[in-house]
Amino acid sequence: MTPWVLIGIGVLIAGFALRFNPLLVVMAAALATGIAAHMSLVETLEAFGKAFNTSRYVTIIYIVLPVIGILERHGLQERARHLIGRMRGATVGRLLIGYLLFRQFTAALGLTSIAGPAQSVRPLVAPMAEAAADAQAPDRDREDETVPAMAAATDNVGLFFGEDIFIAIGSILLMKGALESYGIVLEPFQLSVWAIPTAVAAFVIHGVRLMLLDRKLGRRQ
Amino acid sequence: MIGLGFLYTVAGLTFLVFAVLSAIDAAHPKRFGNAGFYALIALSFLAGDWLGDRGNGALVLALVAIAGFGLVGRGGAATTSQEERKAEAARRRDRLFLPALIIPAAALTGTFAFKQFPALVDPKQATLVSLAFGVIIALAVCYAWLRPKPATPFREGRRLMDGVGWALVLPQMLASLGAVFAAAHVGDVVGALAGSAIPQGSVIGAVLAYGLGMALFTMVMGNAFAAFPVMAAAIGVPLLIRQYGGDPAVIAAVGMLAGFCGTLMTPMAANFNLVPAALLELKDRNAVVKAQIATALPLLAFNIAMLYWFGFR
Numbered sequence: 005m006t007p008w009v010l011i012g013i014g015v016l017i018a019g020f021a022l023r024f025n026p027l028l029v030v031m032a033a034a035l036a037t038g039i040a041a042h043m044s045l046v047e048t049l050e051a052f053g054k055a056f057n058t059s060r061y062v063t064i065i066y067i068v069l070p071v072i073g074i075l076e077r078h079g080l081q082e083r084a085r086h087l088i089g090r091m092r093g094a095t096v097g098r099l100l101i102g103y104l105l106f107r108q109f110t111a112a113l114g115l116t117s118i119a120g121p122a123q124s125v126r127p128l129v130a131p132m133a134e135a136a137a138d139a140q141a142p143d144r145d146r147e148d149e150t151v152p153a154m155a156a157a158t159d160n161v162g163l164f165f166g167e168d169i170f171i172a173i174g175s176i177l178l179m180k181g182a183l184e185s186y187g188i189v190l191e192p193f194q195l196s197v198w199a200i201p202t203a204v205a206a207f208v209i210h211g212v213r214l215m216l217l218d219r220k221l222g223r224r225q
Numbered sequence: 226m227i228g229l230g231f232l233y234t235v236a237g238l239t240f241l242v243f244a245v246l247s248a249i250d251a252a253h254p255k256r257f258g259n260a261g262f263y264a265l266i267a268l269s270f271l272a273g274d275w276l277g278d279r280g281n282g283a284l285v286l287a288l289v290a291i292a293g294f295g296l297v298g299r300g301g302a303a304t305t306s307q308e309e310r311k312a313e314a315a316r317r318r319d320r321l322f323l324p325a326l327i328i329p330a331a332a333l334t335g336t337f338a339f340k341q342f343p344a345l346v347d348p349k350q351a352t353l354v355s356l357a358f359g360v361i362i363a364l365a366v367c368y369a370w371l372r373p374k375p376a377t378p379f380r381e382g383r384r385l386m387d388g389v390g391w392a393l394v395l396p397q398m399l400a401s402l403g404a405v406f407a408a409a410h411v412g413d414v415v416g417a418l419a420g421s422a423i424p425q426g427s428v429i430g431a432v433l434a435y436g437l438g439m440a441l442f443t444m445v446m447g448n449a450f451a452a453f454p455v456m457a458a459a460i461g462v463p464l465l466i467r468q469y470g471g472d473p474a475v476i477a478a479v480g481m482l483a484g485f486c487g488t489l490m491t492p493m494a495a496n497f498n499l500v501p502a503a504l505l506e507l508k509d510r511n512a513v514v515k516a517q518i519a520t521a522l523p524l525l526a527f528n529i530a531m532l533y534w535f536g537f538r
Contacts, residue, residue: 006414009281009406012402012405012406012411013411015337016290016402020492021253025293025501026392026395027288027289029389030396030399031285033402033403034405037402037409037410038405041408041409041410048405049283049285050282050357051278051401051404051405052402052404052405053278053279053280053282053283053401054278055404055405056269056281056398057274057281059279059396059397059400060397060403061229061231061232061353062400062455063396064235066239066240066386067235067357068360068365069239070360070381070382071324071325071364071367071382072380072382072383072385073362073379073380073385074367074377074378075308075324075325075367077373078305078310078313078314078321078371079314079315080314080316080490081313082311082314083321083322086315105342114336114352115336116286117356118328118329118332119329119355119502122504127325129393130323141238143489149508150505153505153515153516155518156516157380157489157516158518160497160513160517161489162235164485165482166493168485173448173472175450175481176478177452178450178453179478180456182477183459183477185456185475186466195474195477195478198475198535199482201531202527202528205524209524209527212357213520215344
């Protein structure tokens with residue numbers, strides 16, 4: 005065990021800070037770590053290639069893009085904006101708080117892939133939030149990316165702090181397995197119940213931030 | 226049995242069509258770079274299990290080379306104008322939402338329905354398989370209703386994919402870097418460092434090192450799953466549980482959630498933080514991370530307080 009293996013983390017931080025292409029940076033970090041750990045280049049590349057192949061499932065989600073693309077071509081985003089325009093009480097804060105609740109609740113039931121950046125944020129939630137912001141502050145700065153960024157952030161907060169309440173989610177099973185290797189046996193339910201207080205806290209903290217965003221944007225005109 | 230194999234085939238074919246459409250798009254300034262990039266991803270999905278570790282490593286090197294030389298990018302693919310879209314949205318009304326809602330509805334029903342047929346659909350992949358069926362049904366509805374030319378949905382999909390660009394493989398790249406870190410025992414070194422930073426006999430010091438260590442190491446790895454075994458081995462089990470008698474359920478569950486707070490604050494969690502910014506066409510690549518920090522920090526403090534108060538009742 006040599007502390008030199010931490011060099012990969014240094015390469016990563018330096019590479020990102022100097023704005024090299026992130027794929028190059030990650031590859032360089034992997035090779036540097038491998039050299040520090042006395043692995044041969046081929047060995048490092050094989051370990052990398054093997055993990056790349058087993059993690060392909062994170063890239064499957066892009067199969068939704070043809071459906072989203074054809075619907076956007078025929079006006080899906082515009083209709084989403086129109087829908088929010090018609091709803092008199094709709095503000096960015098209320099819309100995103102509702103979405104946060106929906107995302108936490110469905111994730112807690114294990115339904116983590118029914119929404120997400122490609123499936124719901126880009127075609128529906130982000131344009132709706134923009135439309136609500138336009139109604140609240142018609143002369144706001146169009147270059148300001150706070151509202152769409154908050155829509156994506158809300159999706160993540162809802163997912164992360166909902167999914168751990170579900171007993172069969174990966175992280176619960178990982179914890180159960182890791183503790184078992186130390187002779188500590190727990191039921192998934194004992195772990196998932198402790199995700200509830202943090203889920204409530206996440207809802208309150210993020211909800212308050214969304215209400216503050218509403219206050220900043222003002223009432224609907 | 227329908228499972229990952231089916232999903233990889235669907236994804237592989239989708240990327241293959243993206244590759245062909247890029248190659249024949251004469252107006253695209255980076256047509257061949259994009260075509261090669263998508264073709265390699267298609268190859269990975271369709272034949273990754275036959276390439277072997279070395280073959281997959283070579284495939285990754287080729288992807289990195291294409292992206293590193295700046296050969297991947299957006300093109301000016303023709304689509305409808307905003308006025309046309311507005312007019313069509315007014316004509317088609319709320320029915321436009323239906324195909325988009327088919328996908329989550331199918332994922333929802335399929336998840337529960339397929340659990341009854343474990344011989345037919347791999348229960349572990351029931352949601353993703355149902356999502357893929359939802360996509361196929363929604364696409365069929367779009368063809369029947371909107372009557373596009375056969376290639377149009379894929380041309381529009383490719384346009385959105387171009388917007389994400391090389392970032393689309395960054396999550397897989399970072400997962401692979403995590404595997405190299407694991408092979409090089411980076412976790413052991415980090416764990417030893419975190420362990421040595423704690424003053425003897427201080428419960429609160431150990432709780433702080435564990436909670437902050439989970440968040441920080443997650444930020445480095447981009448993934449709380451990689452950080453948890455390391456911090457559990459270094460601090461969680463030997464100190465918090467064994468020496469100070471903490472409740473293992475709280476130490477584990479809330480520790481993991483402290484790690485999730487770290488996930489919100491790092492560009493290394495590319496699929497959650499960088500890909501959405503690219504999909505939303507934001508100019509600031511880190512806009513989503515920045516929007517999350519003010520939620521993540523107080524929530525991290527909450528989790529550390531939970532560890533201290535409820536872990537040691």
